[in-house]
Amino acid sequence: MGKNLTSREQDYSKWYNELVVKADLAENSAVRGCMVIKPYGYAIWEKMQAELDRMFKETGHQNAYFPLFVPKSLFEAEEKNAEGFAKECAVVTHYRLKTDEENKGKLIVDPAAKLEEELVVRPTSEAVIWNTYKNWIQSYRDLPILINQWANVVRWEMRTRLFLRTSEFLWQEGHTAHATRQEALAETMQMNDIYAEFVENFMATPVIKGAKTENERFAGAEETYCIEALMQDGKALQAGTSHFLGQNFAKAFDVKFATKEGGLEHVWATSWGVSTRLMGALVMTHSDDKGLVLPPKLAPIQVVIVPIYKSEEQLDQISDVANGLVKDLRAKGISVKFDNRDTHKPGWKFAQYELQGVPVRLAIGPKDIEKGTVELARRDTLTKEFVEMDGVVEKVVALMEEIQETLYHKAKNFRDEHITKVDSFDEFKAILKKKGGFISAHWDGTSETENRIKELTKATIRCVPFDRKEEEGICVLTGKPSSGRVLFAKAY
């Protein structure tokens, strides 16, 4: 059947790559580092989008759209931001192709169509957006501005992996403008909380909320808050970030507002984003050696019904029952597919839906019709049972909640078991090698030490958790004093 996956134990990275392709989520394209998001994968992304969009709107944000291109002069206006992205940006230099006279039929870049100013394909939109906000903001009455954009961005990556690191990816980027530092900080925190809520409630993926160290901060930000998740292989994955940009962009683009009191001040800014990277996190949190495992809240197909029959007559009888079930389940808001294709055998279908992570499978055969039963299989636990046809709808509805909860708790138990306190660098290295996960350790607060630890172990500080306790200690590397633990991990 060509569905056999490399097991996670064998090669986690290979398992991931195979699974993403075989489950029809995405594939590599002919364009270096850019992916094709296939319909099944895109349907999951659409569900993510719908929930996030709702949460953004409920908190007063509106969507808008800004240009794909950033003229070089705007791109470089905020120095740190420019420095951070200059090394990985796609640059448009010409606006026309022409036929090569010396090589008939072939197209070449038309040298006569060189742009006066090069255009950077947006790696992020602060520059183009703040250049726009400049014209929108005069007075405190124009604030706050609470805008979100769903868009594609390009960051030229040398080593790419489907969803996790691609040259082009899809994301949303929020860009807000405020009258006070405090209000902007509150917005930064609110959006980080919204991300945490989404990832935990919908993706069933537990996260740790915290702040980035200077090393890991967004280029141009004063603070970066983040949510960090843990993958099954013990590596961390940054699932979302929310940045307090201070007045950096307002100063770079000269955006001032008249205050209520008659003064003139620079505007305070935030930006925040999550991307198709979340798809990678979803896959690596729950899936197993048989394929995807999807939380019901994000599954494009929540229930599949497979008929098992030998004759047309049997299929007719089964179809009657199945179509009734489809109708009843849909009435409960459940997305259900009745796969009555005669081109594929039940065994093939079972494997296919397992691979694609459909949470519940119902199989109906002639004996079930006789006995008024149905075989119900759960994808998350890989368990099967025969249940009475009467009441199966209620059972499935309840299962949606139960599976969602089960996945979350399983992931949370795994994550909690993989937070290890260490007090020496030997222990640090041993844990990192033996079980991975988050390492909770004292650190002296310097970038030098952080860099040195990264060189020695490849682990970085994922975050300074918001809920950490004050605790006197000494840095695992340098022995210098520390007032609290931070979380290290190798990361995607």
Place this chain on the structure above:
Amino acid sequence: MGKNLTSREQDYSKWYNELVVKADLAENSAVRGCMVIKPYGYAIWEKMQAELDRMFKETGHQNAYFPLFVPKSLFEAEEKNAEGFAKECAVVTHYRLKTDEENKGKLIVDPAAKLEEELVVRPTSEAVIWNTYKNWIQSYRDLPILINQWANVVRWEMRTRLFLRTSEFLWQEGHTAHATRQEALAETMQMNDIYAEFVENFMATPVIKGAKTENERFAGAEETYCIEALMQDGKALQAGTSHFLGQNFAKAFDVKFATKEGGLEHVWATSWGVSTRLMGALVMTHSDDKGLVLPPKLAPIQVVIVPIYKSEEQLDQISDVANGLVKDLRAKGISVKFDNRDTHKPGWKFAQYELQGVPVRLAIGPKDIEKGTVELARRDTLTKEFVEMDGVVEKVVALMEEIQETLYHKAKNFRDEHITKVDSFDEFKAILKKKGGFISAHWDGTSETENRIKELTKATIRCVPFDRKEEEGICVLTGKPSSGRVLFAKAY
């Protein structure tokens, strides 16, 4: 108040540009030819997207996402398509900027980061998609493929106008693959019909369905079907197109499938799209000298409630009533805004919502509270009346339908009055000059004649209407025989 618009009679084009900006739909950006779609404009686009997306999914299509970039070698694979777009495409040639040593702090394109193969920013995605479909299609069992993509595309335009012609625009592009010519033709027609249904039912804009002549066909298509609308200034606007691509792309990308009968054949293709251009059509179909007029089905705010008060006490009383109304209207699925800001006077608010085309305005003052009435104003007819508070919800609900209908019929009457049959070229020119609109005339069927008429009058053949009658006649320009009339017009 800065809201005074140039009137349509004075300068239609100026009126349009001012209106789009002043009503907060969109504005020009710092990036040549690229627009910023502002939140209010984007909210209308989101409503369009939601309806179209639903219609696509109901007819079996799924969304997916393909790369923004098209490598030059793929871009040129289908010759006619390449030829059609080569002259207006943005080309990425480098993937990095670096600091200019001679000009400290300034960024320049890094000559060491030149791409081996240039990347074209997609002007349309046939090339990159058919290069992907090649791997997805082996057998008739893999067909049909029914995929849609929501995306941004770039066509380098020298003269741009907000929504109507911009270098970057947002659109959807459907790309389908079929086993037979007949099936692909049926899909082409189905999608053109869906566009017509959307534009008529939701935008309240009547359209004429027909086929393009060879001159106006999509580059690489065998047939282009279209829907043509008429703007208030007598110019036509192509609101959507659906292309039958024959086997052109399948041949260019070598996409063959094993037939049921054991043969091997090239796949048949369609593509179809509508874009943010529809926003321009919406504005130019219904709006007036006071601003936007929006059909209720696409209005982000369907009803606005404005309180008229002198004291806080009055505002409290009015708010009680207004909040009750908000609740009741929302329960009926109506989007309603209670604008109780004390920073703006009622007169300012009235003008603002008129400018932004909110279909119904309810004003409530102290006397209304006493008498149990409310002042109801319709944006489309600019009429006002006092109505009983009891029953206002039902009245508003009914008005949504009524306004939608009224707008459609008004636009349809205008359109119908602007289809003129002519039988001589003098008449052709006179009508075009005097009243514009569609000119129904005989044409000899040649591109030469079509081009000549365009040179002489700027009018092009908008379509060969599907519902035209066979009719013997002679071409208005050449006197050669013709078997039916086609529709000419000047067009956006």
